[in-house]
Amino acid sequence: MPRSRHSDALRAAQMYYLQDLTMDAIARELRTSRSTVSRLLSSARDTGLVQIQIRSPLDTAPQLERLIREQYNVDVHVVPVLDTLNEAETLDRVAMQAARTIGPLVDSNAIIGVAWGATISAVSRHLTRKITHDSIVVQLNGAGNMQTTGITYASDIMRRFGIAYGARVEQFPVPAFFDHASTKTAMWKERSVRRVLDLQDRMSIAIFGVGSVDSSYPSHVYAGGYLDEDDLKLLAGSDVVGDVATVFFRADGSSDGITLNERSTGPSHEQLRQVRRRICVVSGASKIDGLRGALAARLATELIVDEATARRLVSFGGSA
Amino acid sequence: MPRSRHSDALRAAQMYYLQDLTMDAIARELRTSRSTVSRLLSSARDTGLVQIQIRSPLDTAPQLERLIREQYNVDVHVVPVLDTLNEAETLDRVAMQAARTIGPLVDSNAIIGVAWGATISAVSRHLTRKITHDSIVVQLNGAGNMQTTGITYASDIMRRFGIAYGARVEQFPVPAFFDHASTKTAMWKERSVRRVLDLQDRMSIAIFGVGSVDSSYPSHVYAGGYLDEDDLKLLAGSDVVGDVATVFFRADGSSDGITLNERSTGPSHEQLRQVRRRICVVSGASKIDGLRGALAARLATELIVDEATARRLVSFGGSA
DNA sequence: CTCCATTCTGCACGTTCGTGCAAATAGCTT
DNA sequence: AAGCTATTTGCACGAACGTGCAGAATGGAG
Numbered sequence: 001m002p003r004s005r006h007s008d009a010l011r012a013a014q015m016y017y018l019q020d021l022t023m024d025a026i027a028r029e030l031r032t033s034r035s036t037v038s039r040l041l042s043s044a045r046d047t048g049l050v051q052i053q054i055r056s057p058l059d060t061a062p063q064l065e066r067l068i069r070e071q072y073n074v075d076v077h078v079v080p081v082l083d084t085l086n087e088a089e090t091l092d093r094v095a096m097q098a099a100r101t102i103g104p105l106v107d108s109n110a111i112i113g114v115a116w117g118a119t120i121s122a123v124s125r126h127l128t129r130k131i132t133h134d135s136i137v138v139q140l141n142g143a144g145n146m147q148t149t150g151i152t153y154a155s156d157i158m159r160r161f162g163i164a165y166g167a168r169v170e171q172f173p174v175p176a177f178f179d180h181a182s183t184k185t186a187m188w189k190e191r192s193v194r195r196v197l198d199l200q201d202r203m204s205i206a207i208f209g210v211g212s213v214d215s216s217y218p219s220h221v222y223a224g225g226y227l228d229e230d231d232l233k234l235l236a237g238s239d240v241v242g243d244v245a246t247v248f249f250r251a252d253g254s255s256d257g258i259t260l261n262e263r264s265t266g267p268s269h270e271q272l273r274q275v276r277r278r279i280c281v282v283s284g285a286s287k288i289d290g291l292r293g294a295l296a297a298r299l300a301t302e303l304i305v306d307e308a309t310a311r312r313l314v315s316f317g318g319s320a
Numbered sequence: 321m322p323r324s325r326h327s328d329a330l331r332a333a334q335m336y337y338l339q340d341l342t343m344d345a346i347a348r349e350l351r352t353s354r355s356t357v358s359r360l361l362s363s364a365r366d367t368g369l370v371q372i373q374i375r376s377p378l379d380t381a382p383q384l385e386r387l388i389r390e391q392y393n394v395d396v397h398v399v400p401v402l403d404t405l406n407e408a409e410t411l412d413r414v415a416m417q418a419a420r421t422i423g424p425l426v427d428s429n430a431i432i433g434v435a436w437g438a439t440i441s442a443v444s445r446h447l448t449r450k451i452t453h454d455s456i457v458v459q460l461n462g463a464g465n466m467q468t469t470g471i472t473y474a475s476d477i478m479r480r481f482g483i484a485y486g487a488r489v490e491q492f493p494v495p496a497f498f499d500h501a502s503t504k505t506a507m508w509k510e511r512s513v514r515r516v517l518d519l520q521d522r523m524s525i526a527i528f529g530v531g532s533v534d535s536s537y538p539s540h541v542y543a544g545g546y547l548d549e550d551d552l553k554l555l556a557g558s559d560v561v562g563d564v565a566t567v568f569f570r571a572d573g574s575s576d577g578i579t580l581n582e583r584s585t586g587p588s589h590e591q592l593r594q595v596r597r598r599i600c601v602v603s604g605a606s607k608i609d610g611l612r613g614a615l616a617a618r619l620a621t622e623l624i625v626d627e628a629t630a631r632r633l634v635s636f637g638g639s640a
Numbered sequence: 641c642t643c644c645a646t647t648c649t650g651c652a653c654g655t656t657c658g659t660g661c662a663a664a665t666a667g668c669t670t
Numbered sequence: 671a672a673g674c675t676a677t678t679t680g681c682a683c684g685a686a687c688g689t690g691c692a693g694a695a696t697g698g699a700g
Contacts, residue, residue, distance in 0.1 A: 005648095007382050010374070011400040017372050018417040019399075022686065029402050033650050038688060052337050053371045054330070057451050062327050079339075080331040082349050097338040131377050325678095342656065353680050358658060 005043075012037055013044040048130035053104055067314045068303070072295045075302045077101055078310045079283075087284050090306050094283035095122035098304040105205065105277060105302075106165050108133040112205045114161050115140040115245040115266070116154040119209030119281050124157045127164035135167035138199040140208065141245040141266035144175035172196050174265050176246050181262040200267055205277045211243040212290030234260055242290020244272070244280075244299050251289065253296030269297055277301055288312050325363075332357050333364040368450035373424055387634045388623070392615045395622045397421055398630045399603075407604050410626050414603035415442035418624040425525065425597060425622075426485050428453040432525045434481050435460045435565040435586070436474040439529030439601050444477045447484035455487035458519040460528065461565040461586035462494035492516050494585050496566050501582040520587055525597045528619075531563040532610030554580055562610020564592070564600075564619050571609065573616030589617050597621055608632050 008030060015021045015029070016037075023041070027034040044050050056062075061069075068076045079097045081090050102123070106112065114120060114137055143154035155171055162169035174193065178184040187193050213235065238258050240248045245266035249255045255269055272278060280300035282291050285308050292313070294300060305313070328350060335341045335349070336357075343361070347354040364370045376382075381389075388396045399417045401410050422443070426432065434440060434457055463474035475491055482489035494513065498504040507513050533555065558578050560568045565586035569575040575589055592598060600620035602611050605628050612633070614620060625633070 006380060010376055010382070013374050014400055014417065017374060018420045019413045020416065024686075029400075034686090035650060035688080036648085039648090042688085049374060049376065051373045051375055053373070054333050054337060054369060055371055056330055056369065060326060060451070062330070080334055080349075093339045096340065097334065100338045131380070344656075354656090355658080355680065356678085359678090362658085 005040075009040045009044040009047070010049060012040040013050050016041055017050060046128055048103070048128055051104065051130075052100075064307070064310055064314065068310060071314065072303075073298075074295060074300055076310070077302070077304045079304065079306050081306045081308065083308045087286075090308075091119065091122050091283040094281065094304065094306050095119065096126040098123050098279075098281045099126035100128060101304055102207065102279060103128055103130050105279070106130060106132060106135070107204075108135060110135045110165075110167075110205055111199055111203045112137045112161065112165070112167065112207065113140045113200055113203040113267070113275065114138070114158060115206075115208035116143050116157050117209045117211065119283060120207065121153075121157050122283075123207070123281055124160040127160060129164050129166075132165050132167065135165050136170060136199060137161045137165070137167045138170040138196060138203065139172035140200065140206065141247075141264070142172050142174035142176050144173070170196055170199055172265065176265060177260070178263045178265070184263060184265070200271070201274075203275045205279065206267075206272060206275045207279045207281070208244050209281050210287055210290040210294045211246075212287040213241055214286065214289060241293040242287075244269075244294055247272075249293045249297050249299075251293050251296065253293055253298065255297070269299060272299055279304065282306070282309060285309050285312055288316075292316065325360075328352075329360045329364040329367070329369060332360040333370050336361055337370060366448055368423070368448055371424065371450075372420075384627070384630055384634065388630060391634065392623075393618075394615060394620055396630070397622070397624045399624065399626050401626045401628065403628045407606075410628075411439065411442050411603040414601065414624065414626050415439065416446040418443050418599075418601045419446035420448060421624055422527065422599060423448050423450050425599070426450060426452060426455070428455060430455045430485075430487075430525055431519055431523045432457045432481065432485070432487065432527065433460045433520060433523040433587070433595065434458070434478060435526075435528035436463055436477050437529045437531065439603060440527060441473075441477050442603075443527070443601055444480040447480060449484050449486075452485050452487065455485050456490060456519060457481045457485070457487045458490040458516060458523065459492035460520065460526065461567075461584070462492050462496050464493070464495035490516055490519055492585065496585060497580070498583045498585070501579075504583055504585070520591070521594075523595045525599065526587075526592060526595045527599045527601070528564050529601050530607055530610040530614045531566075532607040533561055534606065534609060561613040562607075564589075564614050564617075567592075569613045569617050569619075571613050571616065573613055573618065575617070589619060592619055599624065602626070602629060605629050605632055608636075612636065 012026050012030065015026045016023065023034045023037040027037045030037065041050075062078070065076050065078050068074065068078075077097070079094045081093050085093075110132065112135065116139070137158055139154060139158055158169045158171055161167065174187065178187070188197065235248065238248075239250045240258060241251045242249065243266075246264045247255065247261050247266040247269060248258050248264075249269065250258075255261060261268070278300050279302045280291075280294060282303065282305045284306070288309060291305070291309065295303070332346050332350065335346045336343065343354045343357040347357045350357065361370075382398070385396050385398050388394065388398075397417070399414045401413050405413075430452065432455065436459070457478055459474060459478055478489045478491055481487065494507065498507070508517065555568065558568075559570045560578060561571045562569065563586075566584045567575065567581050567586040567589060568578050568584075569589065570578075575581060581588075598620050599622045600611075600614060602623065602625045604626070608629060611625070611629065615623070
């Protein structure tokens with residue numbers, strides 16, 4: 001029987017993580033070298049064969065998490081990060097922890113809605129593999145803009161999610177915003193578009209960041225040529241503080257009368273709130289306003305956020 | 321705020337396991353020494369804060385596991401162990417893997433029935449802590465015999481389970497076997513005994529090994545002074561191959577007409593089969609006959625077994 | 641069969657990690 | 671406050687581990 005690589009990895013993982021043997025001892029039992037065992041264990045970890053979870057029982061969770069949970073009614077994971085790190089390093093660490101926190105939440109037959117943006121892009125680079133069956137990754141909002149079709153950027157993100165979970169990927173080949181609401185109405189009747197919209201309707205998980213208008217590390221939406229002068233004026237005139245999947249909201253979470261949303265291709269807040277698990281990843285204190293708006297709109301059921309931003313969140317006091 | 325030991329352990333675990341930082345880096349962020357971080361991580365692991373699981377998707381499980389699953393209709397975990405190890409080493413490794421496999425199955429509000437014996441004793445030494453609420457560990461069968469009350473031996477096992485899961489422990493202070501069935505009938509009406517029996521009725525998990533009559537590494541039951549000459553003759557005359565929690569069965573799983581069972585304090589097979597999760601731990605090829613009987617009697621929903629014994633199991637061909 | 645491209649393996653080295661030990665600190669008692 | 675015991679801390683050392691590299695094995699294509 002030709003013990004396959006996969007089954008060797010499984011045996012090694014069991015011996016290492018469940019029986020506390022050293023790699024040396026495992027190498028002898030498997031009749032190979034210790035370095036091969038080291039590599040087998042690596043592959044076991046990043047094919048999702050070994051799952052490492054941190055479960056802090058609710059009643060022993062740190063003060064900070066409990067406060068946010070109560071104030072904003074959201075299942076929060078605070079990522080410990082030194083306040084002194086720069087935004088890029090912070091984002092990387094939040095993204096890595098987010099990727100590993102999301103992993104256990106993805107099951108077979110899941111329909112996973114994924115937004116695009118700097119945060120989710122970083123998350124997508126750190127996903128660990130997990131084999132699922134018949135899962136689908138669906139893009140939440142269009143990524144085209146005036147300069148490019150946005151295809152490569154957004155589709156790279158989607159592809160990474162698809163590979164990590166062994167899922168089919170459904171892209172959404174439309175611009176982020178239509179120039180005319182009427183075009184959207186027309187397109188929304190097209191069967192090719194409807195297929196994507198139907199999937200979005202049946203999402204079991206949604207994963208997104210938030211855009212914040214005053215973000216000093218500006219979201220793509222506000223800087224990437226998606227909006228023109230007039231659009232930005234429109235936003236300024238409507239007290240918009242941020243967006244989720246290119247759908248905008250105000251500080252109190254409301255979004256009625258924001259005309260730009262009628263041309264946006266992202267899911268309406270009402271639609272998003274139908275999704276069972278809605279995971280919001282946020283890194284960087286400058287996103288605080290957008291984040292508060294998103295929470296006020298009850299767009300997230302789970303929040304993964306860096307420690308500094310989490311602290312600012314409680315210092316504001318919640319909405320509950 | 322005096323960052324407590326527990327919250328430091330949580331932070332360290334997040335940074336180590338979810339952000340891939342080295343202990344050195346974590347030490348700097350926590351303003352302590354690397355060795356302290358090493359110790360924090362140890363404590364995070366064995367207080368159950370960090371949970372490491374090996375999940376082999378059913379469809380990629382090794383041949384061996386699939387065969388047993390189909391033949392015997394039981395959820396099987398095969399423990400990789402070199403065939404050349406002696407029984408004691410094998411037992412130790414099976415026990416360790418069993419302890420870590422059981423961990424994730426224990427939830428809050430569980431009522432955990434635990435048998436005693438060499439196998440379960442070994443398992444109890446390797447349990448990892450997991451905080452649960454309002455769980456109860458209840459002893460499945462009496463441990464007294466003609467020489468001792470069996471209290472310390474069995475109660476050590478129970479206590480270890482109780483500590484690991486933060487559970488209340490209910491001992492069962494009766495002999496393993498009554499001399500007269502009538503005494504059992506009488507005792508079974510006592511309220512102090514009824515309390516334990518009622519708990520057993522409501523078990524959500526049962527954990528036990530198997531005794532095998534021809535075991536060369538003899539189960540306590542057959543060697544420990546629990547049975548006298550006449551009893552052993554009775555067993556020999558009834559084609560008994562083994563027992564679970566001091567209740568005996570034949571190779572085909574039947575147990576009708578085995579009079580010794582009327583004096584045993586363990587749960588009847590019928591009662592045991594009511595339990596949702598019934599975890600059977602077996603180490604050592606000499607237990608094969610007892611194991612086959614137990615599986616024929618459908619006493620287990622999950623089986624944790626060493627590789628050599630697992631192979632003998634399939635070579636016999638199953639009962640399904 | 642031969643050739644080339646790819647993947648896998650073991651070695652060797654530098655890094656990272658666990659742990660015994662002694663000093664330091666914390667918690668209690670008198 | 672002093673004294674005593676039980677923990678906790680950092681250091682230092684040896685053990686365990688990850689990874690670049692060069693050679694071996696593998697698997698097609700000609």
